[in-house]
Every structure is written in structure tokens, then in C-alpha cells.
Amino acid sequence: MSEKIELISFNLCPFVQRSVITLLQKNIDHKVTYIDLENPPDWFLEISPLGKVPALRVKDTVLFESAVINEYLDKTTPPQLQPTDPLLEAKNKAWIEFCSDMIVNHYLLTIAKNKEDFEKHKNKLHDQFILLEKTLESPPFFNGEKMSLVDTAIAPLFMRLALFEQQVPLELFSRESKVGNWSQKLLSLPSVENSVVNNFKELFEAYLKNSNSYYANLLNS
Ligand SMILES: N[C@@H](CCC(=O)N[C@@H](CS)C(=O)NCC(=O)O)C(=O)O
Structure with missing residues (x-):
């Protein structure tokens, strides 16, 4: 069974929300892990270079920046949302x-x-x-x-x-x-x-x- 991708989230963050919309729009199986941004856990600071959410963990790789995460999701799961031109x-x-x-x-x-x-x-x-x-x-x-x-x-x-x-x-x-x-x-x-x-x-x-x-x-x- 393949490992689920994990979205690291803060429940009020609009940038995280962009990635959630993309995940839902594409029906991608995923899990969401919420953190408290006022008091971020050490494991998060270790994996997030800018200390910001969203972060997306795909196997051993951690992606950050909502635009980048969304492009990755778009390239790997149809229907394609980015125009091809x-x-x-x-x-x-x-x-x-x-x-x-x-x-x-x-x-x-x-x-x-x-x-x-x-x-x-x-x-x-x-x-x-x-x-x-x-x-x-x-x-x-x-x-x-x-x-x-x-x-x-x-x-x-x-x-x-x-x-x-x-x-x-x-x-x-x-x-x-x-x-x-x-x-x-x-x-x-x-x-x-x-x-x-x-x-x-x-x-x-x-x-x-x-x-x-x-x-x-x-x-x-
Ligand atoms: N450019 C980033 C912005 C992300 C962002 O600003 N996230 C905020 C929460 S909404 C954050 O993690 N702030 C924590 C901090 O700046 O220390 C993106 O698009 O992902």
C-alpha cells in the first residue's frame, strides 16, 4: 500500500487552504496534520525551511510554498488545472x-x-x-x-x-x-x-x- 501524502497545516491559514482545495478538486487521498503556529513543534521546524505552512510530505521529500505544492499536485494527478499553453x-x-x-x-x-x-x-x-x-x-x-x-x-x-x-x-x-x-x-x-x-x-x-x-x-x- 502506498504511503499517503501529508499536508502540514494551520487551521486558519489561507495558503494551506489553497492546497486543500487542489487536493479535494483532484480527489487525492491525503492526511492533514495540524500544528500550532504560535508554538510550532520541533519536528516541523526541522522539515520546513521557512518555518511556514503549508508543507507537503511526499515519501521522504518535503515540499513548501503553496504555489509549488499545487503545481506538483497538478502535474501528478489529473485533471490538469494549469493551462498547457x-x-x-x-x-x-x-x-x-x-x-x-x-x-x-x-x-x-x-x-x-x-x-x-x-x-x-x-x-x-x-x-x-x-x-x-x-x-x-x-x-x-x-x-x-x-x-x-x-x-x-x-x-x-x-x-x-x-x-x-x-x-x-x-x-x-x-x-x-x-x-x-x-x-x-x-x-x-x-x-x-x-x-x-x-x-x-x-x-x-x-x-x-x-x-x-x-x-x-x-x-x-
Ligand atoms: N508564500 C507562502 C506563504 C505561507 C505563509 O505565510 N504561511 C503562514 C501561515 S498563513 C505561516 O506559516 N507563517 C508562519 C511564520 O511566518 O512564521 C505560501 O504560499 O505557502
């Missing part, structure tokens, strides 16, 4: 980087201690969504009909934005826009829905409230 593939990889920057911006927005920093990251994210709106061509996915790794890269951000939009509307894009439709499509996929732990919303809310950030105070009010 080299130019389109490169374009997709560039936009995956862009989505990573958006995720970081959203994180900075959620932990900003004051209104000024909060607004700064919110405006940056808003501008990034305008660029995405201009880049999207035909629905439902980033490349049109076929789902891609860009879709798996942005879905965790859409999920985090949707969770608290009712409580604290950020209004970063409209529901009727191309981005809005894209978000709704991705959030309706079982691979996205099942990519987080059951009590994700509560855990995330508790984490935010604990940060005592400007956004957390808006959530509290």
Missing part, C-alpha cells in the same frame, strides 16, 4: 502571485491597529479588485470554462471576505460584477466549501477578536 501558464502564475499579495493585504487589513492603516490596506485591496475585474474575461473561472490554480489561489480570500461582509461591509466589489460572480461560483464548489475545518468561522472570529485590531473592534460593535 506556455504563455497562458505564465500569465496564470503571475496572477497567482498577485492573489498572494491580495491575501497578505487582507491579513494586514484585519490586524491593522488603527483606522488609517485599515483604510490603507482596504484601498489597496479595492484597487487590486479593480485590476482583477479588468483582467477577467469570460465566466465562470479565471480562464473561462476551465478551473485553474488561479481559482484555487483566490478562493480562500473570497471565503474570508464573505464570512464577515454582513457584519462589517467592506464593499470591495459588487455582487453583480465579474469578480462578484467569480466569487459566488468559487464559494459554491464543494472543494472550496470543504477546505476548512467545521468551526472555521468561530475560530477565525476568535482569532481576529483576540488581535484587538480596528477590524476586530468593528466586528464587536
Whole structure:
């Protein structure tokens, strides 16, 4: 019997979530090991060169960086999500980087201690969504009909934005826009829905409230 691949995870990490979506989308048998990032175990620090999750253990090899992990999963298990045309593939990889920057911006927005920093990251994210709106061509996915790794890269951000939009509307894009439709499509996929732990919303809310950030105070009010 072949050894299961192991995804090393922190239950709130959006980068890990990208790999979970890819694993689920491809129906890859795997196990998930959760660690506490505040207090990472020694075995994790020994195998993870950057000390970050996700890490993927495949036999004796440990891969890190979500984009790299997803490319490996994509190359080894069908259906292929990356486009085969080299130019389109490169374009997709560039936009995956862009989505990573958006995720970081959203994180900075959620932990900003004051209104000024909060607004700064919110405006940056808003501008990034305008660029995405201009880049999207035909629905439902980033490349049109076929789902891609860009879709798996942005879905965790859409999920985090949707969770608290009712409580604290950020209004970063409209529901009727191309981005809005894209978000709704991705959030309706079982691979996205099942990519987080059951009590994700509560855990995330508790984490935010604990940060005592400007956004957390808006959530509290
Ligand atoms: N570029 C990395 C980012 C991963 C990342 O920042 N992971 C965070 C958790 S969401 C982490 O492990 N942080 C621990 C640390 O920086 O010490 C990727 O795409 O995998």
C-alpha cells in the first residue's frame, strides 16, 4: 500500500487552504496534520525551511510554498488545472502571485491597529479588485470554462471576505460584477466549501477578536 501524502497545516491559514482545495478538486487521498503556529513543534521546524505552512510530505521529500505544492499536485494527478499553453501558464502564475499579495493585504487589513492603516490596506485591496475585474474575461473561472490554480489561489480570500461582509461591509466589489460572480461560483464548489475545518468561522472570529485590531473592534460593535 502506498504511503499517503501529508499536508502540514494551520487551521486558519489561507495558503494551506489553497492546497486543500487542489487536493479535494483532484480527489487525492491525503492526511492533514495540524500544528500550532504560535508554538510550532520541533519536528516541523526541522522539515520546513521557512518555518511556514503549508508543507507537503511526499515519501521522504518535503515540499513548501503553496504555489509549488499545487503545481506538483497538478502535474501528478489529473485533471490538469494549469493551462498547457506556455504563455497562458505564465500569465496564470503571475496572477497567482498577485492573489498572494491580495491575501497578505487582507491579513494586514484585519490586524491593522488603527483606522488609517485599515483604510490603507482596504484601498489597496479595492484597487487590486479593480485590476482583477479588468483582467477577467469570460465566466465562470479565471480562464473561462476551465478551473485553474488561479481559482484555487483566490478562493480562500473570497471565503474570508464573505464570512464577515454582513457584519462589517467592506464593499470591495459588487455582487453583480465579474469578480462578484467569480466569487459566488468559487464559494459554491464543494472543494472550496470543504477546505476548512467545521468551526472555521468561530475560530477565525476568535482569532481576529483576540488581535484587538480596528477590524476586530468593528466586528464587536
Ligand atoms: N508564500 C507562502 C506563504 C505561507 C505563509 O505565510 N504561511 C503562514 C501561515 S498563513 C505561516 O506559516 N507563517 C508562519 C511564520 O511566518 O512564521 C505560501 O504560499 O505557502
